[in-house]
Amino acid sequence: MIVAMKYKPKESKMKSQNKFFFVLITVLLFTVFLDAKNDNKVLNLMPVPVKVELTGSKFRLDSTFRIEVTGKPAERIYAAVSRTLRRLSGRTGIFLSQDYIQPNSSVKNPAMIINVERQGIVKLNEDESYKLDVTDRIIRLTAVTDLGAIRGMETFLQLLDADSLGYFFPTVKIVDYPRFPWRGLMIDVSRHFMPVDVIKRNLDGMAALKMNVFHWHLSDDQGFRVESKAFPKLTEMGSDGLFYTQAQIKDIIKYADDRGIRVIPEFDLPGHSTSWFVGYPQYASAFGPYSIERKFGQFDPTFDPSEAKTYLFLDKFFEEMSKLFPDEYIHIGGDENNGKQWDANKEIQAFMKKHHIPDNRSLQNYFNKKLLAILTKYHKKMIGWDEILNPDMPKDIVIQSWRGTESLKNAAEKGYHVILSNGYYLDLCLPASYHYAIDPEPDSLHLNSAQQKYIIGGEACMWSEFVSPETIDSRIWPRAAAVAERLWSPKSVISVKDMYRRLDRISLELEDLGLTHIKNQDMMIRKLANYGNVEALTNLIKVIEPVKNYDRFVQEENFTSYYPLTRVVDASVPDPQEPRYFAGLVNDLTQKQANNDGIIKKIERLLMIWKDNDKQLEKTINRSPMLKEVEPISKELSLVSSIGLQAINYIAEDKKADDGWVKESLMQIKKSDAQAGQVELKVVQPIEDLIQQVLNK
């Protein structure tokens, strides 16, 4: 009677004669199948747990709801339970009477009992499994460690539901544990600095999605972001004053630990290191002076691997950082070293000859091995991007695969632990469905099961060329949730449609944690409209998205780290909801033959709004010069919507269009698929589909 959510039938096909059988079983086992016919009863769990068994009843929430913690958890559980209580009362308005929960305090008549066997440690491979058993009288959450209990509390909160009688939890039995032990989010705080509150709210978002590694890209050409007491000029000269103090770092690590999240610092070496050399030019491979890089791309400044003083510097630096960051891993970057400074430096060339180092790749490997010795001395393990993979390196390093699945395969075959990031780059503004389809263990690699064990997870990556504290959440959320589900849920959970259904819901719930991905769009639109009427601009922004992949970078190569990120492109979000809704309507129209009138009306309504929108937007553009750059997109929207309206008219009247109209329309549609102001229309494809439908009549 156990149903994993993925097997939930889309439409119940039970015949009535079967129903008796089911009712019988229900009565016997006091459980019922998840009734997928009734959408209100479909669960909103994300990531999907391993096993979910609905038992057909309800646990009613009221102000007497109290939680008791039993067993031997680590102290972090108490704050976590208090947060759960506050989130529960925040979402229901119920004045839960239970105060902050303290260790060893007994609770009278608890409605929920959380039992934990032992203290969890926030480290790789810690047990995160939990079982959640909701009956109509009591809720039991059991876990080996408090980290498992913390994962389970997120599931518990996602179960909250309401009917006209009040708030309730559906009774359910859940068994759950992660597919991969390494489920990360990387945030680049060098190219644009992200203040503490940005990091904290994203840690909350990660915890809600059961992610457990925060990979903190702390240094790059554009800024060095950690206070070093040994080398204060790193931030004094290399950060524009935008960095984390060690107290702030500790605060964030504690905050992450409280949520069962590891913090892995990345110091990118030997390339991507301009910001180090502003204060310490003596460790670069060419003479300074250096200044903080304002542009984006690959730059020449690189550590000098031929000088002993370089390693003395790095030894002292990593000694300090090893104490500051408790995780056993430190990320040393290692990517995109262009080797130009090395080629041009005679002493380095002589050094290579003397030590029989044939090329830059080997020189970097020499550097990495020296670094490894330093990290090992301070009881740390190394993780780095693809480029650090080399047969000389010991097997306890971790490779982060970013350039393709080849390196994933390569690492796993050679017996290196590896995590996948290729395909999980959130900054490329690709749809959630794209990331969702990428599995860290793709069948195409033909790895055997022993090799597959070396693939230990993945990380969504948020590079920050084009994001500010105001916009970054909208580039991470909700799409990172699709990656989180891929890394937690069973491999067989693959329904894109159901993923989006839950994603749109989770996206709203994430606002509860302070994430600004929805509300900041409204705010940016108000500003873009120069404080005038926002309707037309909102209509436009809801159907566009930023250009994808590296197009923005290519189109704006002179962009600097201080240019405005407040334009229409910044207010638009990747994978917007409305075009997905529209495409869904068009798709429904293809599927169904009967009862299409309702769908046709909805499509028509949207197309009418879009067609007329440009006229309205003109007024807004006149008072807000910032909007001029998207004028062509607005006109395109009007044009393609006109065509769409003609198409839907043919479909509504069940008429065949003449070939001339179809040809002409398709041609215009193709032409319309352009970009302006670094955004593109997202509704062109479904409108083309409408025309195809007319053609197929």
Place this chain on the structure above:
Amino acid sequence: MIVAMKYKPKESKMKSQNKFFFVLITVLLFTVFLDAKNDNKVLNLMPVPVKVELTGSKFRLDSTFRIEVTGKPAERIYAAVSRTLRRLSGRTGIFLSQDYIQPNSSVKNPAMIINVERQGIVKLNEDESYKLDVTDRIIRLTAVTDLGAIRGMETFLQLLDADSLGYFFPTVKIVDYPRFPWRGLMIDVSRHFMPVDVIKRNLDGMAALKMNVFHWHLSDDQGFRVESKAFPKLTEMGSDGLFYTQAQIKDIIKYADDRGIRVIPEFDLPGHSTSWFVGYPQYASAFGPYSIERKFGQFDPTFDPSEAKTYLFLDKFFEEMSKLFPDEYIHIGGDENNGKQWDANKEIQAFMKKHHIPDNRSLQNYFNKKLLAILTKYHKKMIGWDEILNPDMPKDIVIQSWRGTESLKNAAEKGYHVILSNGYYLDLCLPASYHYAIDPEPDSLHLNSAQQKYIIGGEACMWSEFVSPETIDSRIWPRAAAVAERLWSPKSVISVKDMYRRLDRISLELEDLGLTHIKNQDMMIRKLANYGNVEALTNLIKVIEPVKNYDRFVQEENFTSYYPLTRVVDASVPDPQEPRYFAGLVNDLTQKQANNDGIIKKIERLLMIWKDNDKQLEKTINRSPMLKEVEPISKELSLVSSIGLQAINYIAEDKKADDGWVKESLMQIKKSDAQAGQVELKVVQPIEDLIQQVLNK
């Protein structure tokens, strides 16, 4: 040809024969009057400067815009100028090419020159004056201190405007300086803790409105919020882990100083001190143990003024705090000591007898004098609430008048410096117009000019019983801007209508600084609607407001510091815009006799929406039990809107209603003016005005 904005004519009454004269003067002086007929040209400055002279041309903004700083400013100016550049590019999308500004860097062809005579010091009575001269070729901002320049940059940013050609600044000559040197905002972080980012964004809001004192209410019964290294148990036991580390305090002080804002810490003594005694019960006037107070109100725990150890403790404590907080003033609270612990303590009674202390008031004065000696020892001056005023106290203390203007008068007459807070309590949810009408030097007090000099300003106060980090901005902004204007602008600036016009604009601009008063309402509505359709709920929330004064407290006396602040009342805001707009329409209808059709249509449209809203809201309530409590208000809105529609119908048709209808309607309206869910309808009065209009036909 100098026009202070306050003298701006509402409607130009120039006759055509006068126009020639004006054109002549214009030509002669190359300046034009502010043309109030054309709303687009009306400036949005808040607070209103002392003198504004528009000179009729435009300075066009483009990417070459660069600022040079000359003279001898303090270092804070450079970051302030960089912030100005980034805000400017953020609001215009223009890629300003100027990088971060460094001291002593020369700027080629600057478009704006900021000249500062000397370094400003962030302290009472520092010079904050500035002159801003915008011509069509260059902008000059001159000030005695960098603090004046920082004030002037806010004015400069408020001048930004746009037309179809692009962004520009109107050419203008502004002379400006504050009316009062003490223009504060108090935030209570004890009853609900406010994290660092909340404080920082509010400091930004203050700076935008030229406020210069952040009064930080750091301790009270419900929590002690500052790390003390001398007495760590203050936060370990008295804060639930919610406090500022000393590093965070320093960071905030620096942030405030960068914006020309003084930070004055308040440690409320001898009452309102429960949280101190959780860790240190030995200094209370009754035996412990104590626990953090969860309720709100006046409580008994009070410092023991009869014991020497109390003063040893406070001496050490204030020694530490005097170093941490650089401002010359420390606020010692002193309010609402109920004296019960003193009355019940035999040793204290004996002490009073022995020292001939007749009553509790005198005992508190004894305590204050001991405190004063401690503060003086650490080179600090004392500020406290009304209650500390006593003839024994020296003249360099400052009195904060909260209970009424009597204490203001009393202090000024006796030669004490005094600031006004009575009438500026933002937590009472009163309209901006109420606060705006309160002058720190009311004529009614009949003070002579020597006495008036003792009145040095005022402070808006935000007590935090009913606010969370999510809602506090909406209780402070935009209304605090009305207080800010009262304290900066000339006394004669009193037009409520013009204040609201500018307030609504500034409110939107404040979002730029990260303030969440608008966007969080949308977010809370999404949650309240249980992630369903928000339309009906939004319609309702836009026309209600929280109950005023202490009604919320009275209605919910069992409220605790951990109860949810996510209800409809919390999403609603004081002094909402839409009812003001509606009342304006009704008022316009009264004023004009001709050309009413447009106004009538607008009124009708709103009333129709409100009348039908309840039906829609029912659906939302069914899926979101949290909304049940405002069902009566929704039905009231429907009812009064029906009546309003009948009234507008009579008016539109120019018919006289029968007396029965009028009587019945007024009676129903009166009944409808009720409260539910701690909110009330804000459109009842204008609808009543409509009925009165029918009556007056």
